Amino acid sequence: MTTRWLTPEEQRAWRAYLAATHLLEDAIDRQLQQDAGMPHLFYSVLANLSEAPERRLRMTDLAETLKITRSRLTYAVTRLERDGLVRREDCAWDKRSSIAVLTDEGTEVLERSAPGHVETVRATLFDRLAPEQVRQMEEIFTGVVRGLQGDGAEPGTDDVPWRRRSSCSGS
């Protein structure tokens, strides 16, 4: 089986993608580090928690939605907990689980830095895209995500993966 190399079109797309992701991540990381004192990943943790019911999520679920290893998440949450932005709670139903909870201070920090973050995402990305391109982007990347790890999952659960399991949210 001989290698099917990338076509010129694919090469151009790939290069553009690589360059853009580098620049984007740099810009966003710089902005967040500046304004919120944290890297993008940490911000994403806070953001995801803030949208979860009762602002709490199981570590494993959080790791899954963020597409990172649990180890990596443990590291992030430990930092955030040290800064008082997140608190860990035990799960009453499953005593193995620990639940990351966004604290009030975490909420404050998030709300304070969200505008700047959104501003950056807009300035670097969405303000340069036509509405049609936004749709295209979503389709392209949801496809990639599904292919890369959703192969075994039933379609339809991808939008809100954090509602799949018991969220230990009952008080």
Next chain:
Amino acid sequence: MTTRWLTPEEQRAWRAYLAATHLLEDAIDRQLQQDAGMPHLFYSVLANLSEAPERRLRMTDLAETLKITRSRLTYAVTRLERDGLVRREDCAWDKRSSIAVLTDEGTEVLERSAPGHVETVRATLFDRLAPEQVRQMEEIFTGVVRGLQGDGAEPGTDDVPWRRRSSCSGS
């Protein structure tokens, strides 16, 4: 000025993008680490050199096309040089510059690991995209790149940025 939050469509696109980039980078890094013993960035260095005239590029130019800092590139090239995949040469025209040259061994390693890499890129990305989506991707991200750092550059030089300056290639 009140914050213009992301629309639901933009949010979906953004989340999909973030998830996909995480998964993609993970997959590609894992594959390259496995098969070539190096992270994606290092591979990109080799790949870019291999396509340059005489397989040589100024450090600064290389950093610019890779969208990384010179410091970061210095680190990468140092590693690659230690492994014999890249060699540094002085530039005759400008004695400040140093030129990274892909060695024969580097070429071998690259050629040996390229098929697996392309295979991964295909499997994770392009084999899931319609030709139209490849074009959409290119347009979206070239726009982003141009906006993020090409604002001051004349349009038309984006495709082959490494030919812009003296490449110190005259043997």
Next chain:
DNA sequence: CACTCTTGGTTCAAGTTTTAAACAAACCTA
């Protein structure tokens, strides 16, 4: 009930990578 298997999460040590600031050399311009 033991027994095993799996899951959830952390710890630990090692290594990798990034950053930022400082530096030196070379170039350029007047």
Next chain:
DNA sequence: TAGGTTTGTTTAAAACTTGAACCAAGAGTG
């Protein structure tokens, strides 16, 4: 020549990632 810029590296510190090992708790089985 002086002053400013570009190139590239060095350095030290910090940040991050990895992978394996580990423990505790649930789940399934006989």
